[in-house]
Each structure stands twice: as C-alpha cells, then as structure tokens.
Amino acid sequence: xxxxxxxxxxxxxxxxxxxxxxxxxxxxxxxxxxxxxxxxxxxxxxxxxxxxxxxxxxxxxxxxxxxxxxxxxxxxxxxxxxxxxxxxxxxxxxxxxxxxxxxxxxxxxxxxxxxxxxxxxxxxxxxxxxxxxxxxxxxxxxxxxxxxxxxxxxxxxxxxxxxxxxxxxxxxxxxxxxxxxxxxxxxxxxxxxxxxxxxxxxxxxxxxxxxxxxxxx
Amino acid sequence: xxxxxxxxxxxxxxxxxxxxxxxxxxxxxxxxxxxxxxxxxxxxxxxxxxxxxxxxxxxxxxxxxxxxxxxxxxxxxxxxxxxxxxxxxxxxxxxxxxxxxxxxxxxxxxxxxxxxxxxxxxxxxxxxxxxxxxxxxxxxxxxxxxxxxxxxxxxxxxxxxxxxxxxxxxxxxxxxxxxxxxxxxxxxxxxxxxxxxxxxxxxxxxxxxxxxxxxxxxxxxxxxxxxxxxxxxxxxxxxxxxxxxxxxxxxxxxxxxxxxxxxxxxxxxxxxxxxxxxxxxxxxxxxxxxxxxxxxxxxxxxxxxxxxxxxxxxxxxxxxxxxxxxxxxxxxxxxxxxxxxxxxxxxxxxxxxxxxxxxxxxxxxxxxxxxxxxxxxxxxxxxxxxxxxxxxxxxxxxxxxxxxxxxxxxxxxxxxxxxxxxxxxxxxxxxxxxxxxxxxxxxxxxxxxxxxxxxxxxxxxxxxxxxxxxxxxxxxxxxxxxxxxxxxxxxxxxxxxxxxxxxxxxxxxxxxxxxxxxxxxxxxxxxxxxxxxxxxxxxxxxxxxxxxxxxxxxxxxxxxxxxxx
Numbered sequence: 052x053x054x055x056x057x058x059x060x061x062x063x064x065x066x067x068x069x070x071x072x073x074x075x076x077x078x079x080x081x082x083x084x085x086x087x088x089x090x091x092x093x094x095x096x097x098x099x100x101x102x103x104x105x106x107x108x109x110x111x112x113x114x115x116x117x118x119x120x121x122x123x124x125x126x127x128x129x130x131x132x133x134x135x136x137x138x139x140x141x142x143x144x145x146x147x148x149x150x151x152x153x154x155x156x157x158x159x160x161x162x163x164x165x166x167x168x169x170x171x172x173x174x175x176x177x178x179x180x181x182x183x184x185x186x187x188x189x190x191x192x193x194x195x196x197x198x199x200x201x202x203x204x205x206x207x208x209x210x211x212x213x214x215x216x217x218x219x220x221x222x223x224x225x226x227x228x229x230x231x232x233x234x235x236x237x238x239x240x241x242x243x244x245x246x247x248x249x250x251x252x253x254x255x256x257x258x259x260x261x262x263x264x265x266x267x268x
Numbered sequence: 269x270x271x272x273x274x275x276x277x278x279x280x281x282x283x284x285x286x287x288x289x290x291x292x293x294x295x296x297x298x299x300x301x302x303x304x305x306x307x308x309x310x311x312x313x314x315x316x317x318x319x320x321x322x323x324x325x326x327x328x329x330x331x332x333x334x335x336x337x338x339x340x341x342x343x344x345x346x347x348x349x350x351x352x353x354x355x356x357x358x359x360x361x362x363x364x365x366x367x368x369x370x371x372x373x374x375x376x377x378x379x380x381x382x383x384x385x386x387x388x389x390x391x392x393x394x395x396x397x398x399x400x401x402x403x404x405x406x407x408x409x410x411x412x413x414x415x416x417x418x419x420x421x422x423x424x425x426x427x428x429x430x431x432x433x434x435x436x437x438x439x440x441x442x443x444x445x446x447x448x449x450x451x452x453x454x455x456x457x458x459x460x461x462x463x464x465x466x467x468x469x470x471x472x473x474x475x476x477x478x479x480x481x482x483x484x485x486x487x488x489x490x491x492x493x494x495x496x497x498x499x500x501x502x503x504x505x506x507x508x509x510x511x512x513x514x515x516x517x518x519x520x521x522x523x524x525x526x527x528x529x530x531x532x533x534x535x536x537x538x539x540x541x542x543x544x545x546x547x548x549x550x551x552x553x554x555x556x557x558x559x560x561x562x563x564x565x566x567x568x569x570x571x572x573x574x575x576x577x578x579x580x581x582x583x584x585x586x587x588x589x590x591x592x593x594x595x596x597x598x599x600x601x602x603x604x605x606x607x608x609x610x611x612x613x614x615x616x617x618x619x620x621x622x623x624x625x626x627x628x629x630x631x632x633x634x635x636x637x638x639x640x641x642x643x644x645x646x647x648x649x650x651x652x653x654x655x656x657x658x659x660x661x662x663x664x665x666x667x668x669x670x671x672x673x674x675x676x677x678x679x680x681x682x683x684x685x686x687x688x689x690x691x692x693x694x695x696x697x698x699x700x701x702x703x704x705x706x707x708x709x710x711x712x713x714x715x716x717x718x719x720x721x722x723x724x725x726x727x728x729x730x731x732x733x734x735x736x737x738x739x740x741x742x743x744x745x746x747x748x749x750x751x752x753x754x755x756x757x758x759x760x761x762x763x764x765x766x767x768x769x770x771x772x773x774x775x776x777x778x779x780x781x782x783x784x785x786x787x788x789x790x791x792x793x794x795x796x797x798x799x800x801x802x803x804x805x806x807x808x809x810x811x812x813x814x815x816x817x818x819x820x821x822x823x824x825x826x827x828x829x830x831x832x833x
Contacts, residue, residue, distance in 0.1 A: 057485065057488075057489075059480075059481050059484060059485075061477075086508075086510065089491055107510050107511075109508075109510060114509070114510035147510070147513070147514050148514065150511075150514050150515065151514060151515070160501075161491055161495065162491035162494035162495045162496075163494065164487065164488070164491075164494055186484060186487055186488055188487070188493070188494045189496075190496075191496075191500075191503075192496060192500075192501050192502060192503050193503060193507055193508060193511055193515075194508070195508045196508060201483060201484055201487045201493060201494070202480040202481075202483050202484045202487075204480060205477070205480045205481060205484055207484055207485075207488055242485065242488075242489050243485070243489060245478065245481050245482060245485060246481070247474065247477060247478060247481065248477050248481075
C-alpha cells in the first residue's frame with residue numbers, strides 16, 4: 052500500500068522548491084530519470100485488462116528495472132477524510148528481461164513516458180519520497196532521447212510513502228503534515244483532484260531564492 | 269468607585285509592559301472618612317472599575333504569553349506561529365481598546381506614583397516632571413526660532429494666522445495617517461489572520477494553468493495524450509541503450525490493437541505456405557508477426573548446421589539460432605526473426621497455412637507488402653543457384669534465400685519447389701527479421717518432414733525459426749537440420765544438425781530461424797536479401813530481388829545479434 056499526493060508547480064519555481072526541500076528533508080537530492088512503460092494485458096489474460104508499469108531507472112550506470120502494479124484506492128467515508136490517497140501498490144525489482152516477459156505473456160504497450168527531475172528520500176515518522184519531475188512524452192516509440200515535455204511550464208510533484216494496512220493512518224498523517232510545509236509554494240492533493248497554483252508561490256520562491264546560495268548542510 | 273479623584277498608579281518603567289497600567293483600588297483616605305466619589309459625569313464616560321478589570325486581565329494574558337515563550341525558549345521547540353500571532357493580536361486589540369477608553373477621560377485624572385522605593389526614587393522626578401529634558405528643550409527652542417524667524421516681519425496677528433494654518437495642515441496630515449494605521453490595525457488584528465494575500469492570478473492565466481495542469485495529471489495518471497497511434501508505433505530510430513538488448517530486434521511494439529491485426533495479416537501468407545507444414549513460416553502476414561516463422565522446421569532451421577557465423581545478431585540472445593550464423597553452411601536458412609511471440613502466433617497460423625508451394629508469396633506478404641509472389645518461383649531457381657553457396661545466411665525476407673551449404677543445398681533444393689515461402693532456407697538465423705517469410709519455407713519441405721518440422725518449430729519459440737528452407741525441400745532432404753528454433757543458445761547449427769537428418773524437432777537443434785518478424789513491418793519485407801548479413805554471402809543475386817524483405821532487418825539483426833552475442 053502507499054499513500055500518495057500530487058501537486059503541480061511552475062517550472063520557474065522548481066529551484067526554490069528544491070531549496071525548501073533540501074532544508075526540510077535534510078538529505079541531498081538524487082537525480083531522477085525514469086522511463087516508464089505502461090503495459091496493459093491482452094484479452095487472453097482475463098476479462099478485465101490489468102495494467103502494469105515497468106520503470107527503468109536510467110540514472111544508474113546499469114539501467115535497473117522495476118515492475119509496479121497500482122491497485123484501487125481506498126474508498127469510503129474514512130478515505131474521504133484523509134487528505135492523501137491510500138492505495139494498494141506492489142513493486143519489485145526485476146531483471147531487464149521483464150519487458151520481454153510481459154510481451155510474451157500477452158501484455159501490450161499502452162503508453163510510455165519519461166520522467167526527468169529529482170527526488171528526496173527521507174524519514175519523518177514514515178519513509179517519505181518527494182519527486183519533482185518533468186513528465187516527457189516520446190513522439191517516436193521508445194525514443195527517450197527525443198522526449199518532449201507534456202507541459203513545458205509545469206512540473207509534477209509527488210509525495211509518496213509506503214504504508215501497510217495497519218499503519219496507513221500514521222503514514223497519511225505524516226505525509227499531510229509534511230505537505231503543510233510546502234504550502235507556500237504548492238498545494239498537494241489526491242491524484243485526480245486538481246489544485247491549481249498557489250498565489251503565494253512567486254513571493255515564496257523569491258524569498259527562498261534570496262537566501263542565496265547558502266548550502267544547507 | 270471610591271477614593272479620591274484620580275487615584276491611580278503608574279508603574280515605573282522597569283516593567284516591560286508599559287501597558288500595565290494598573291489601577292489600584294484607591295486607598296482609603298487615611299483620616300477622613302469622607303468617601304469621595306468620582307464625578308458622575310466622568311463615571312458615565314468611563315467605568316473605572318471595568319477599566320481596571322480589563323487592565324488586570326490584560327496583564328494576566330500578557331504574562332501568560334511571556335511564560336509560554338519562556339518555556340519554548342527553554343525547550344528549544346518551535347513555536348506555533350499561527351497561535352502566537354493570534355494571541356498577540358488579541359492582546360494588542362485589547363490594549364488598544366483600553367487606551368482608547370482612557371484617553372477619553374484622561375483629562376479628568378492625574379496619575380502619580382504611589383510606590384516610591386529605592387528603585388524608582390531616582391527616576392521618578394524625571395518621569396513626572398513636565399519640563400522637557402534639556403536637549404529636547406534646546407531642540408524645541410531652535411525649531412521655534414526657525415519658525416518664527418520667517419515671519420518676523422509680519423505683524424503678530426498674521427504670524428498667528430500663518431502658524432495656525434500650518435498647524436492645521438499638519439494636524440490634518442496626522443489625522444489621516446492615524447486613520448490609516450488604525451484601520452489597518454483593526455483589520456489586521458481584528459480578523460486574526462496573517463497578512464492577506466492580495467495576489468490573484470488573472471482569470472486567463474488561471475485558466476491556462478488549469479488546463480495545463482489537467483493535461484499533466486491525466487497524462488501521468490491515465491496516460492492520456494501519450495498514446496501513439498498504431499500506425500506510428502514502429503521503432504524507427506535507434507533504440508536507447510537500455511532497450512537495445514531487451515527488445516527483440518525489430519519487435520514491433522506489441523500494442524494492444526495490433527494483435528488482432530497480426531492474425532489477420534497472416535492469413536494470406538499462410539496459404540502460400542501450404543507447403544507443408546513445415547514451418548510455414550508464417551510470414552506473418554504482414555504485421556508483426558513477421559518473423560514468427562513458425563518453426564520452420566524445414567531446413568530453415570537447418571540452420572543448425574549453419575555455422576554460426578551468422579553475423580547478424582540474433583535478436584534473441586538465447587535462441588538457438590541466434591547468433592550463429594547461418595552463414596554458411598548448409599544450414600538452412602534460418603531466419604531468425606525473432607519475435608518469439610509473434611512467431612508463435614505465426615506458427616499457429618502457419619499451420620493453417622501450409623499450402624502448396626506457390627505460396628511463396630505468402631512470404632511476400634508478410635508484411636503486407638509484398639510482392640513476393642514471384643519470389644517463389646524465383647526462389648526456386650535461385651535455390652538451385654544457391655546450392656552452391658553454402659553458408660549464407662539466408663535472410664528470410666520474404667523468401668528465404670536459401671542458402672544451403674553445398675551439401676544441404678543439394679538436397680534441399682531438390683524439391684525446389686519450395687513453396688513459395690519456403691524458400692528461404694535457413695537463412696541465417698540472424699537477422700532474419702524478415703518477417704514473415706520464413707514460415708514458408710517450411711512448407712516446402714516434404715510434407716512429413718515439414719509437418720514435423722513445423723510442429724517442432726511451432727513449439728519452439730521463435731527465434732529460431734528459421735524458415736528452413738531446407739525443410740522445404742521436398743522430400744528428401746529433409747534437412748536434418750531442423751533446427752527449430754528451439755531453445756536458445758546459439759545454435760549449433762552446425763554440423764551436428766546436419767547429421768541428424770532429422771529435423772530435430774526439438775530442442776536440441778538450433779532453432780530454426782523463422783522469419784523473424786520484426787517489429788517494423790516495413791522492414792521486413794524489404795530488403796532483399798542482399799543485406800543479409802554481411803558476412804554471409806548474399807544469396808545469389810537472384811535472391812536479391814526477392815521481396816524486399818527488409819534488409820534492414822537484417823541489418824538490425826545483425827547489429828542486434830552482435831549485441832546479443
């Protein structure tokens with residue numbers, strides 16, 4: 052299971068956000084360059100098409116592959132009260148033959164995208180990961196070098212934290228309290244709920260940037 | 269209220285909160301029992317008791333806040349700024365109100381110190397004196413001088429007038445300033461909120477941002493806007509490094525919609541394959557299936573015998589035929605077209621298709637393109653020619669080029685009739701991207717053999733389905749090499765297979781290369797055999813014209829093969 056929220060930020064404020072995150076998280080950022088292939092199962096695998104995502108981390112010297120299945124999200128009155136989305140998710144590292152394996156199983160490529168950005172992984176009563184990335188699409192199949200951003204002026208911010216059925220409440224609380232710190236720059240919400248930009252973003256970004264290049268840490 | 273008028277007390281400044289003005293109970297007049305009361309008028313204006321109560325409560329509030337701060341400072345915790353600001357605003361407002369009230373009646377009261385002790389004895393006289401401090405006094409005098417100097421000439425009344433005017437102006441300015449301050453203070457503290465953000469994006473901008481946001485969110489969560497239409501889903505540019513050895517070369521993207529297409533496409537070629545089952549390499553009708561050469565049992569796989577030198581890298585590293593190239597040798601053409609998956613489909617299809625020989629065209633189709641029809645025949649002739657050539661990697665493009673090694677060739681060609689498709693003899697495994705072609709070859713082989721081969725081929729995962737042309741060979745020769753695309757490893761096509769004589773169905777042999785279908789359909793057919801692996805000697809000229817089997821494929825294959833190898 053995981054708790055996840057998403058938000059958007061204008062590209063011009065990304066640097067300020069990075070400074071803020073650096074101060075809040077206390078860890079250095081890691082670069083992110085992930086080729087995500089979304090595969091859908093064919094009709095031979097059941098009446099309901101299932102979706103599986105293959106993530107290839109291109110930032111490592113040796114590309115590493117991960118397979119990820121995202122399930123349905125929690126619903127109900129309780130879920131409505133939680134400000135983060137809690138959903139089932141299964142993830143595993145796999146070898147590079149995974150793509151072929153899925154093709155052999157009958158899965159077909161539905162779409163692919165490339166995320167380029169950075170991420171912060173830290174512990175704050177839960178293992179939280181914040182990724183800020185520009186989502187790029189490939190006009191030609193698998194042409195990751197020629198990817199163009201889907202929305203050039205806006206980047207996606209995602210805050211996720213793995214959770215289990217027992218502790219998802221605490222994890223959700225940790226994630227939402229962390230998100231409050233980002234309030235001056237962006238609003239975060241459940242995926243699917245749009246937020247718009249925050250009016251204070253420009254001012255907050257300016258003040259963050261004005262603190263200069265002092266490296267925190 | 270009792271007590272003398274104006275009883276009050278001012279605390280010396282040591283108290284930081286100046287606002288603490290406590291009004292204490294008026295003392296009892298010592299001897300007199302006269303209890304004086306406040307002038308009723310004043311009392312109406314200001315309820316002294318209440319003022320006192322308010323002042324006391326304010327004092328308490330402030331001291332509480334101070335304590336909190338103290339605690340925070342001691343524990344080094346972070347104050348909740350929201351709350352702090354709220355409390356401050358409350359206190360501030362309260363003070364303001366008290367002061368306002370008192371101002372109204374301050375004239376009626378006199379404040380004098382009550383508590384004189386060592387601490388404040390020294391400073392009290394200064395505090396209650398009305399005389400200005402010396403420096404202030406001097407300053408004052410000089411300013412007065414300045415002011416009046418300008419008007420010395422005028423008569424006194426006019427001077428007075430001027431001064432009055434000036435005073436009025438200043439007064440007005442002060443008032444407006446105060447008004448502004450008071451208003452801001454009221455709104456600021458009255459609403460207990462932080463500075464309100466007056467920034468608002470104008471509507472157009474907000475709408476644009478909203479639209480972009482939706483685009484982005486839908487793209488990330490649902491993939492909207494990222495799907496490439498089917499017809500554009502071909503790998504036209506070089507694959508990035510992380511996909512190069514992962515995707516079978518020439519794999520067409522398996523898109524959801526395509527699968528159906530694949531089957532459809534295959535059908536035509538199938539017919540041509542009729543050649544017996546041998547591996548009808550399904551030349552996949554066009555489509556992606558290309559290459560799935562259904563196990564071309566026939567000789568194509570014979571590839572096993574091929575020497576593995578095929579240059580073209582097999583798409584699948586582990587496919588038996590891969591990498592070995594078929595180049596020389598006898599082996600039947602392997603077409604390695606990878607696409608295992610497709611191959612399998614194709615195999616199925618091909619089964620159906622085992623049609624008579626003329627089907628070579630089927631090969632052609634493979635990719636819908638094709639003209640192969642003629643090929644079949646050409647092939648035949650070429651086959652003969654080919655015989656001589658031993659290794660060549662056949663590329664099954666459409667029709668396999670048969671390259672058999674001499675030995676094989678002979679046998680293989682016997683049948684020449686190679687059904688249309690079948691021709692491609694084991695084109696070298698490699699590269700066979702050729703898409704469909706391969707399967708045909710299988711057909712050519714004698715039926716039994718073919719069927720055997722074909723079946724075998726079917727079983728094996730593509731890659732190696734080389735369209736064994738050899739298989740096609742009618743009868744006799746059933747080239748032993750059946751190399752079906754069996755299990756991987758680079759095939760050993762080589763001699764052993766030849767010896768086998770039997771189409772090995774199975775596993776052992778190097779896989780037959782079936783025309784591997786490439787993803788790019790287009791490529792498949794094109795090409796002509798000419799490109800076949802560089803090393804192999806291309807089949808004869810005759811071959812070349814064969815449908816274009818995508819030479820490109822070969823190239824790709826080769827490259828890939830090499831990589832894989």
